[in-house]
Amino acid sequence: MESTSTRTDSCAAPPHPHRRPAGQDSYTISEVVAFTGLTAHTLRWYERIGLMPHVDRSHTGQRRYSNRDLDWLDLVGKLRLTGMPVADMVRYAELVREGDHTFGERFELLETTRRDVLARIAELQDTLAVLDRKISFYADAGRLYEQEKTEKAG
């Protein structure tokens, strides 16, 4: 994925149960839809905008995805969850296509993303604290409300 040389990215992904072994890894678009949760429209759109490396075709011109493609889609899915714009992911894909001399730039892009993710987690934890305070306020208020009703009734 990251490398066009023999030195490939061996740190890619944990094993997936539905995957076929190397050599027989040829999935139709609808299989990939089932695996990833993306729509076929989105998969084709990713290709159009340059977010996918070249995808193999059958003799009738239909897409045939490889394990490598699935790995890439996993990464894209993760990056998408961080809120990274698609344009930035396309940039990363371009760097991968350009070869090993872009290692440095890829490194920096990932580092920046990492910092963004850390900041995002911090923001969310901040928000969580606010939510927790509000939730316990409402829990207390709810108890008081129930109590008042009982007192009025009794």
Add this chain to the structure above:
Amino acid sequence: MESTSTRTDSCAAPPHPHRRPAGQDSYTISEVVAFTGLTAHTLRWYERIGLMPHVDRSHTGQRRYSNRDLDWLDLVGKLRLTGMPVADMVRYAELVREGDHTFGERFELLETTRRDVLARIAELQDTLAVLDRKISFYADAGRLYEQEKTEKAG
């Protein structure tokens, strides 16, 4: 904010330096822009779609925001960071307007949001792990690359 009764939400916010004391809390839209980072367009749009409680007006019809409004905007800002759709925030605002009998529903909405935020944090930490693996891969690859250059040169 949460309550129309005397039992108000006392757990709202840490002190903000730029705020004026109760009684003199009357901010123009451009002041609120400076405080919140939102645009005036967005502030007016929030009002149009029902995301703001009623905002005071000056004798000439200009908006005058209160500390209470700023607290509300802080909360909205936090919820926005969680990715909560604006429509859901509008729903929450409606519940607040409807009065104390919606406490239960507000509680549930916040609880659901809390769970979403926890899930989101977990996703991001997952992504962080992937990024860290890739980053260390590129760090190693970069070192190897430098070494090769040196060997060729030497």
Add this chain to the structure above:
DNA sequence: TATGGCCTTGGAGTGCGCTCCAAGCAAGCG
């Protein structure tokens, strides 16, 4: 042979969250 299912394409459409525009009003200043 025909019917259905799965796939192909370029291009148009959608929903969200803003973002901006045109036209106009009120206040302050030289």
Add this chain to the structure above:
DNA sequence: CGCTTGCTTGGAGCGCACTCCAAGGCCATA
């Protein structure tokens, strides 16, 4: 008075990330 600044409004427009459409090809089964 004219000019600038800051605000008002309804409605149109924009960018992103899809999402869908129309029209058609290939092929297996009845």
